[in-house]
Amino acid sequence: MEELLSSVDATQRELLAEELILTDVKDNVIGHCPKITAHLVSENLPLHRAFSVFLFDRRNRLVLQQRSAAKVTFPLLWTNTCCSHPLFNSAECSISDPVGGVKLAALRKLEQELGMSGLETSDLVYLTRIHYEATCRTHPAWGEHEIDYILLARKGCCP
Numbered sequence: 001m002e003e004l005l006s007s008v009d010a011t012q013r014e015l016l017a018e019e020l021i022l023t024d025v026k027d028n029v030i031g032h033c034p035k036i037t038a039h040l041v042s043e044n045l046p047l048h049r050a051f052s053v054f055l056f057d058r059r060n061r062l063v064l065q066q067r068s069a070a071k072v073t074f075p076l077l078w079t080n081t082c083c084s085h086p087l088f089n090s091a092e093c094s095i096s097d098p099v100g101g102v103k104l105a106a107l108r109k110l111e112q113e114l115g116m117s118g119l120e121t122s123d124l125v126y127l128t129r130i131h132y133e134a135t136c137r138t139h140p141a142w143g144e145h146e147i148d149y150i151l152l153a154r155k156g157c158c159p
Contacts, residue, residue, distance in 0.1 A: 008072060011070070015035060016036040017035070018034065018035045018085075021092075021093050023147050029093065033048070039143060041135060042141065048145070049102070050086075050147065051083065051150075053080060055082075055116075055155065056152070056153070056154045067079060073136050073142045075138065086104070087105065102151070107119055124153050126151060127151065129149045129150065132145070132146045132147075132148045133145045
């Protein structure tokens with residue numbers, strides 16, 4: 001494992017230690033694990049909860065992002081506005097309201113990754129969730145296996 005992390009910076013190491021929400025295929029919470037474990041092909045890519053935000057500006061243009069070169073999964077890939085994971089904590093891992101927890105996580109990551117503020121959970125519209133699995137082409141030791149909540153927003157605030 002240390003070999004895989006040899007080129008990973010301190011910020012990414014800290015993020016890889018975050019605890020993610022493990023689920024079954026019906027999105028029932030079954031446990032948690034560190035982000036690094038959830039994204040290693042050698043760990044069989046345990047199924048975990050995620051989200052993808054598609055933010056449109058007032059002119060209906062989709063805000064895209066290019067993932068950081070420092071990310072271990074899919075570096076430099078152009079993607080939707082923001083994609084990440086709710087954490088295994090009392091706010092974001094709500095068993096009674098998983099959509100609410102995912103929306104809180106989305107706001108946290110929009111601020112953290114894109115410096116975006118001014119959005120409220122009510123601005124995020126839950127569309128659906130999908131079961132998604134992929135291996136990173138550029139770094140095949142890493143991948144994704146997620147129940148991915150799709151969130152849409154239309155707002156005049158852009159990074």
